[in-house]
Amino acid sequence: MVSSVIWSIVGFIVLIGILVTIHEWGHYAVGRWFKVKAEVFSVGFGKPIWTRQVGETQFQLAAIPLGGYVRFLDERNGPVDPAEQARAFNRQSVYKRFAIVAAGPAINLLFAWLIYIFIYSVGVAQPKALFTLDQPGSPVAQALSPLGSMGESTEQAWWIIAVDGRDVYGWQGVSQGLVQGLINQHDTIKLTLSADIEASEPLVTQDVRLPISHLNINDFNADVLFELGWARYLPSLPAQLDRVIEASPAQQAGLRAGDIIERVNDNSVSSWQELVAWVHANPGQTAQITYRRDGAEFNTWVQLAALVVNGETRGQLGASVYQDPSIIRQYQQTQQLGLWSATVAGLEQTQALISMTLTMLKRMITGDISLSHLSGPISIADFSGQAIQSGWVQFLTLMALLSLSLGILNLLPIPMLDGGHLTYYVYEMIRGKPVSEGFEMAAQRVGFLMIAGLTLLAISNDLLRLSNG
Structure with missing residues (x-):
């Protein structure tokens, strides 16, 4: 929790600092081009915590990092030396201002x-937008129905190539297309799909119309993937932990990154997907987990957390899966132009x-x-x-x-x-x-x-x- 707050503060200061500097530099650069005198260039408001005089301009960082300003010479702010009146902002033509x-x-x-x-x-290499059918009769199932038996299979994985005719290179592009459709009040969006999920380029593509009119853009608690009826597809991965969330059930049980989960209550675990399915189905349950670390086998007890998603209570372990690059590479694509x-x-x-x-x-x-x-x-x-x-x-x-x-x-x-x-x-x-x-x-x-x-x-x-x- 503490580390998250620190990262948020650092990220905010860096991000806003850069954007405010860029914004004010635009005013400053054009003002100087027209030979208007810039007295102060400030990133932040309030009391200055750092200043430096460069030529006729004082550059400063101020205490409140929520904006900034450039103060040009201006007769409305006070008397101006007659020798510099031609350089005052208020003396410039309306087009220059x-x-x-x-x-x-x-x-x-x-x-x-x-x-x-x-x-x-x-x-940038990123995971392909791959999905499988999760719920029969769902909007995604309706969209896939023209494809016949392939569109009805929950085992079949699909690769989203484009949304409304615009190429996408991962779920971020799909999300943007979906949001754009909702904002523009479209009843459907067009998905261009391929079944060649392991190919570097899609061999055959098919267009389907996905109904979205039932989605509520004002419902922040909705799980859109769940509502549409698709599930993100992941290749079968070993149940090896990558990141263990702070204060999660996994951390409290002593699990670490690199641990490989082998059994839960004496039932063997063959993949990460199998472990996730068990975790989701057992919210709040306590179980014995057998895991392998550095070649040795250990046992521990873990009590799963309970998380409510769309009115459904699911179990939560609090760890992510290690994605072996040799396995994942074929399910990624790079958009380099x-x-x-x-x-x-x-x-x-x-x-x-x-x-x-x-x-x-x-x-x-x-x-x-x-x-x-x-x-x-x-x-x-x-x-x-x-x-x-x-x-x-x-x-x-x-x-x-x-x-x-x-x-x-x-x-x-x-x-x-x-x-x-x-x-x-x-x-x-x-x-x-x-x-x-x-x-x-x-x-x-x-x-x-x-x-x-x-x-x-x-x-x-x-x-x-x-x-x-």
């Missing part, structure tokens, strides 16, 4: 695109996520989607901690997603945000004169109340998620 303010959100969107280009160029293809794929991914975000915001405003989807700093810290422990790909993917969110959020026409200022400048371009100072001050107060309210709501959502586990 628009460009300086727009540069922050724009660089966040560009940064996300660059991250995806990098990920696609480097190439040339620079031009990676650039195009990164742009498509960026555009898809922007479209999803904007549609989600629109449906939140109209009340079609619950505001409980808003996440605050606690959730972001939790996601950051998990991502930084999972590897650089997961961390960069989260960084790209949050960079997009930060860019889009700041473009919203809300006073105090960049989008609010851009709205003023558009008015000024059309009318030929700026909005009145009184109107701007009043709008700032309204904007502050809106942002404060949304922040409190997001934090409340975070706390609710924590209290619900």
Whole structure:
């Protein structure tokens, strides 16, 4: 628990620090290009904990790591030396001011695109999106029914190649396609499947329509895989432990990474899947486990935990399986593209996520989607901690997603945000004169109340998620 909190704090500070620096650098770079004097470049708010003067700008880290700012020379903030008045922000043309303010959100969107280009160029091996039929009569069973007897077999494994015509390279891509379908209120999504699960490239593919209209996008406790009626397919693996969760039944029983479970209550265990099936079927039960460690055989007693999933109580051991690379390799795929293809794929991914975000915001405003989807700093810290422990790909993917969110959020026409200022400048371009100072001050107060309210709501959502586990 303590280590998870530390990782969450570290991940949050690193993630937000980078994104805020990138955002403010956009304002700073364009401002300097137009020769506007930047007095302070701050990452964080509040009292500075580190400062350094570089030329005419003071760079600083402040105590509250929830944002940042660039303070340009501006006559509205106080008297300005006549010799420097031409370099004041308020003296610039409306088009220059628009460009300086727009540069922050724009660089966040560009940064996300660059991250995806990098990920696609480097190439990452990940498990294929493989599944088996789990429940007869389920939505997945309905989708597979046109395939005849193959689609009815619970032993047959399928490989998801594409969702709605877009190639996917693992369950993350499948999840994105599913969420996109739900946000856009589609009744079905198209899955492109292959039965050649061990091949490096699918030999034969077939398209099926998966019903999703019964899924509730506002139900955070739903197990979507369970509701759709498919189960993730894993090749038969030995029951060898990889990671043992802190304070879990497995750790309390003295089990460690590398231990091979051989018997449960004198019943032999031939695979990890067999062990998982037994664990799920025996919540809260105490059993004797025989395991092998360093060639020697040991016995221990373990009391399984009980976990409720979709109203069903399942047993939980609290350990993951060791995946032998020689076995797993044939069930993985790598998406590695040339620079031009990676650039195009990164742009498509960026555009898809922007479209999803904007549609989600629109449906939140109209009340079609619950505001409980808003996440605050606690959730972001939790996601950051998990991502930084999972590897650089997961961390960069989260960084790209949050960079997009930060860019889009700041473009919203809300006073105090960049989008609010851009709205003023558009008015000024059309009318030929700026909005009145009184109107701007009043709008700032309204904007502050809106942002404060949304922040409190997001934090409340975070706390609710924590209290619900």
